[in-house]
Amino acid sequence: MQPILELCNVGYTYHTTAGETVALKDISFSVNPGEFISIVGPSGCGKSTLLNIIAGLLPLSQGELLINGMSRDDYKEPVGYMLQKDHLLEWRTIYRNITLGLEIQKKLTEDAKRNIDSMLKTYGLDDFRNSYPRHLSGGMRQRAALIRTLALSPELLLLDEPFSALDYQTRLNVADDIGNIIKQQGISTILVTHDLSEAISMADRVFVLSARPGTLKAEFPIDLSVTPRTPRTSRNAPEFRNYFNAIWKEVDNEHS
Amino acid sequence: MNTAKSYFKSKKKNQAIPTNISPAQAAFLRKQRNTRLQIRGIQWLIFIVFLILWEITAHYEIINSFIFCSPSVIAKCFWEMLQGGTLFKHIGITLLETIISFAIVILGSIFIAILLWWNPKLSKIVEPYMVILNSLPKSALAPILIVWLGANYKTIIVCAISVAVFGSILNIYTGFVTVESDKLKLIQTLGGTRLDCLRLVVIPASLENILSVMKVNIGLCLVGVIIGEFLAARAGLGYLIIYGSQVFTCVRK
Numbered sequence: 001m002q003p004i005l006e007l008c009n010v011g012y013t014y015h016t017t018a019g020e021t022v023a024l025k026d027i028s029f030s031v032n033p034g035e036f037i038s039i040v041g042p043s044g045c046g047k048s049t050l051l052n053i054i055a056g057l058l059p060l061s062q063g064e065l066l067i068n069g070m071s072r073d074d075y076k077e078p079v080g081y082m083l084q085k086d087h088l089l090e091w092r093t094i095y096r097n098i099t100l101g102l103e104i105q106k107k108l109t110e111d112a113k114r115n116i117d118s119m120l121k122t123y124g125l126d127d128f129r130n131s132y133p134r135h136l137s138g139g140m141r142q143r144a145a146l147i148r149t150l151a152l153s154p155e156l157l158l159l160d161e162p163f164s165a166l167d168y169q170t171r172l173n174v175a176d177d178i179g180n181i182i183k184q185q186g187i188s189t190i191l192v193t194h195d196l197s198e199a200i201s202m203a204d205r206v207f208v209l210s211a212r213p214g215t216l217k218a219e220f221p222i223d224l225s226v227t228p229r230t231p232r233t234s235r236n237a238p239e240f241r242n243y244f245n246a247i248w249k250e251v252d253n254e255h256s
Numbered sequence: 257m258n259t260a261k262s263y264f265k266s267k268k269k270n271q272a273i274p275t276n277i278s279p280a281q282a283a284f285l286r287k288q289r290n291t292r293l294q295i296r297g298i299q300w301l302i303f304i305v306f307l308i309l310w311e312i313t314a315h316y317e318i319i320n321s322f323i324f325c326s327p328s329v330i331a332k333c334f335w336e337m338l339q340g341g342t343l344f345k346h347i348g349i350t351l352l353e354t355i356i357s358f359a360i361v362i363l364g365s366i367f368i369a370i371l372l373w374w375n376p377k378l379s380k381i382v383e384p385y386m387v388i389l390n391s392l393p394k395s396a397l398a399p400i401l402i403v404w405l406g407a408n409y410k411t412i413i414v415c416a417i418s419v420a421v422f423g424s425i426l427n428i429y430t431g432f433v434t435v436e437s438d439k440l441k442l443i444q445t446l447g448g449t450r451l452d453c454l455r456l457v458v459i460p461a462s463l464e465n466i467l468s469v470m471k472v473n474i475g476l477c478l479v480g481v482i483i484g485e486f487l488a489a490r491a492g493l494g495y496l497i498i499y500g501s502q503v504f505t506c507v508r509k
């Protein structure tokens with residue numbers, strides 16, 4: 001099976017007048033189709049930088065990167081990218097926010113509209129399609145942002161601390177919702193988070209990055225004996241604690 | 257943040273309160289309407305009290321009625337000039353010049369602000385010049401304009417534009433660059449180009465700012481037109497002011 005994403009010795013250095021910052025060094029890993037990867041690591045170790053490179057927002061200056069076997073330039077499909085804040089445009093209705101990507105790509109077909117309609121219904125936003133973002137709660141806004149991302153039917157989804165702006169309760173719920181949505185659609189996903197429980201509860205594998213310059217320090221395949229496995233049930237799995245402690249130890253080493 | 261459309265919509269006032277809503281919502285709407293009426297009422301009150309005070313103090317010579325005149329005398333003079341038809345001509349000319357220069361200023365500065373936003377290097381290069389040009393006393397330029405363009409409407413319009421345009425460019429451009437950079441990143445993640453960033457984020461996010469720049473500029477253009485008319489006009493309100501001050505009549509008798 002061909003991996004959806006392959007990185008080989010990827011590195012990145014920021015240049016500013018104040019000097020250069022080596023943010024990433026020798027990152028190599030691959031992601032299989034449908035797999036969910038969580039990345040944790042100390043603040044400033046280059047997690048966002050890594051996602052920006054994969055998304056094509058930063059140029060690939062060191063190493064190799066293949067998406068579906070193609071180089072970043074040859075891969076023409078959009079890569080879904082969700083940022084920490086929802087960044088819904090305040091002057092557009094929820095519906096018009098969701099169609100934003102399709103409008104830009106000129107792909108707002110009848111099929112795409114039907115797809116959006118069904119997602120709005122499934123994710124409980126149908127009544128709010130003509131509302132403005134300021135009338136929605138944080139969790140609803142985040143779900144709208146997810147639908148906007150999924151509306152482009154990406155094969156690869158990048159999430160950069162997508163729940164950190166939410167309060168704890170909402171965060172658990174939205175993480176559960178979104179985790180299930182992604183699983184159900186079978187989209188390969190990379191999630192960056194500071195919350196170890198969240199990382200473990202959603203992932204098939206957890207990567208730990210070292211402090212700057214970020215290198216791939218450890219990898220934990222997560223195998224939990226719960227069925228059905230959802231972010232919510234995962235937290236009750238007997239093995240959950242062990243994973244938590246092992247990953248905690250790795251990350252904690254980096255902090256000290 | 258509102259779009260221009262909803263901005264204007266929110267100004268629509270005193271609509272009848274619909275009947276198919278809950279009592280609490282109706283009470284809320286009524287309260288909103290009362291607040292609005294109150295504000296209007298107080299605004300008028302201030303204006304009327306001011307006129308009355310002015311009239312009384314002038315009448316009893318508490319203030320010098322030769323210098324400050326009085327509302328009734330002004331009204332009478334206004335009425336006479338209206339009947340002569342001259343006032344309309346002067347107002348019309350000043351208004352026309354103001355509107356023309358205002359339109360040029362707004363369209364021009366939006367265009368230039370877009371250019372500067374599009375090309376950060378260019379904006380860095382011209383920034384100090386913009387600041388200098390903006391702080392230049394424009395009335396000092398007027399004599400040059402007269403010699404260059406002649407004592408006519410062209411001078412007046414260029415004068416008004418020079419008063420307003422630089423500040424307007426700076427303000428609109430500042431509005432453009434302070435748009436949240438993550439919003440631009442979002443457009444990029446959705447596969448958008450720089451043009452998409454401009455039309456989908458930068459301009460809509462700046463509409464409110466552009467509206468407030470417009471409000472300031474209509475006044476600045478009027479000031480510019482009057483300065484121009486002081487020096488180069490045969491007609492217009494600025495001409496009237498100069499004429500009046502030279503013959504030392506605060507009111508034409």
Ligand SMILES: Nc1ncnc2c1ncn2[C@@H]1O[C@H](COP(=O)(O)OP(=O)(O)OP(=O)(O)O)[C@@H](O)[C@H]1O
Nearest residue numbers: 014016021023042043044045046047048049050212
């Ligand atoms: N535009 C930039 N110019 C220069 N240096 C940068 C830039 N962006 C990030 N850096 C540096 O690169 C390093 C990695 O940044 P990055 O944002 O990828 O970290 P992160 O792992 O996402 O951190 P956090 O967990 O706090 O979000 C940081 O130390 C930062 O100082």
Ligand SMILES: [Mg+2]
Nearest residue numbers: 047048049160
């Ligand atoms: Mg980050």
